[in-house]
């Protein structure tokens with residue numbers, strides 16, 4: 731019996747840990763990336779939030795919303811702000827706020843390589859050290875439902891690419907924020923607020939995860 735159990739246990743362990751080998755081959759991933767039309771607009775290497783590169787093996791995917799309601803604050807604008815070093819994080823160790831992807835109802839911009847850690851979740855905590863950060867735009871006129879659809883498709887692809895289970899797709903709210911500069915515990919951020927209720931993931935969050943799972947099964 732023990733012999734039978736060992737491979738099953740190993741499989742479960744690998745699934746639970748995530749970050750293992752991809753479940754799709756490289757050409758399939760390239761095709762999916764092309765289909766999503768991801769626009770690469772990396773922050774210049776060696777500057778701003780990439781002046782000190784910290785490599786990571788992605789184990790989680792962290793979902794945010796920008797809370798930036800200006801009509802022009804779409805994905806392209808956020809990517810431009812990141813690449814010009816306009817988003818300072820005066821109280822984090824990097825000095826800048828950085829994340830990987832920004833999504834609106836018609837586009838996806840990538841600002842950091844997936845294997846470089848950003849500063850978007852919890853200062854020096856595991857949310858930054860091990861997760862890919864995704865920001866959903868909320869600019870006026872942007873369709874939230876189409877943004878959520880596009881985000882679900884990108885998450886599904888990243889789950890395949892880095893063997894990340896659905897249980898490790900989390901809202902920013904999941905991470906406890908202990909501020910680097912003074913050690914202050916800022917608790918859990920209510921982000922993305924429109925998928926939360928009373929500061930906790932709501933039924934809308936569960937519905938969103940089901941959408942991610944459907945995209946994952948399809949791809």
Ligand SMILES: [Zn+2]
Nearest residue numbers: 794795902921
């Ligand atoms: Zn957030």
